[in-house]
Amino acid sequence: MADNTKALTMQNLNQHIIDCEYGVRGSFTIRAAEIEQEVKSKSHQFPFNHVIQLNIGDGFASGHQMPITYIRQFIAGCAHPALLNSFEFPSDVKERVERLLNICIGKTFGSYSESPGIKIIRHDIASYIQQRDGHPSDPNNIYLSNGAAGGIETVLKLLMNNSKKPSGIMIPVPQFPFYSAILTQFGAHQIEYFLDEDNGWALHIDELERALNESKARCIPRGIVIINPGNPT
Numbered sequence: 001m002a003d004n005t006k007a008l009t010m011q012n013l014n015q016h017i018i019d020c021e022y023g024v025r026g027s028f029t030i031r032a033a034e035i036e037q038e039v040k041s042k043s044h045q046f047p048f049n050h051v052i053q054l055n056i057g058d059g060f061a062s063g064h065q066m067p068i069t070y071i072r073q074f075i076a077g078c079a080h081p082a083l084l085n086s087f088e089f090p091s092d093v094k095e096r097v098e099r100l101l102n103i104c105i106g107k108t109f110g111s112y113s114e115s116p117g118i119k120i121i122r123h124d125i126a127s128y129i130q131q132r133d134g135h136p137s138d139p140n141n142i143y144l145s146n147g148a149a150g151g152i153e154t155v156l157k158l159l160m161n162n163s164k165k166p167s168g169i170m171i172p173v174p175q176f177p178f179y180s181a182i183l184t185q186f187g188a189h190q191i192e193y194f195l196d197e198d199n200g201w202a203l204h205i206d207e208l209e210r211a212l213n214e215s216k217a218r219c220i221p222r223g224i225v226i227i228n229p230g231n232p233t
Helices: 015-019 027-040 069-079 081-085 091-101 119-133 147-159 177-186 205-215
Strands: 167-173 189-194 220-224
Touching: 015 177, 069 081, 069 091, 081 091, 091 119, 147 167, 147 177, 147 220, 167 177, 167 205, 177 189, 189 205, 205 220
Parallel strands: 167 189, 167 220
Antiparallel strands: none
16 A cells, blocks of 8 residues: 655654744734734724734835835846836936846856856946945955845755754844744754844944853854844834
8 A cells, every 4th residue: 555654744754844933923913914904994893993013124015115226127137138128217227137147058047147246237236336335345255145034044054963962053132033943954053142232233242252152052153143233123
């Protein structure tokens, strides 16, 4: 008889994934979504008619932040070059879209790029960094990621080790919840250091040393996360 045992269940799922607690998608967020649906139904008993989610930095969701026109036009032009024939697109947008597409394989934004990212974009970023900081920047040392979360995940993977003790990463408290979630996913240890709320969420060296020294019995410290600015508000 064929084995009908399910290959993937909540019992054999990666326990690290189950243990993840992510404030952006936690119980409060789920309840907020439920309330939002109830409010939209207009048959609710709440003393308000609108839900504003403040747990994530989504300015557009409030309806008050307007998109940056240039960025929208540039992305639209890269995705659908026929739009460049429109008189609504400024000449500088058209020039930049054509400059980028000309170096893409097949002159299309959908083709594969080099693993670190499209070369011309990395060159532009290096030029910007050099102009901003007054220090040479090598485009070969620039790595483009799919958003901040993707870049953080890639770097943290490099810091994980195969020893008996888990890798430890120092993270500030309060912190963006993605860090604690991804470290749990990797089976890493969170080394929490506390910011000084009474002094503008300042970072003190003695607090870093305390957290580092206390963690060595439980993990192998491998890295530190510094969020700037550290003010969670």
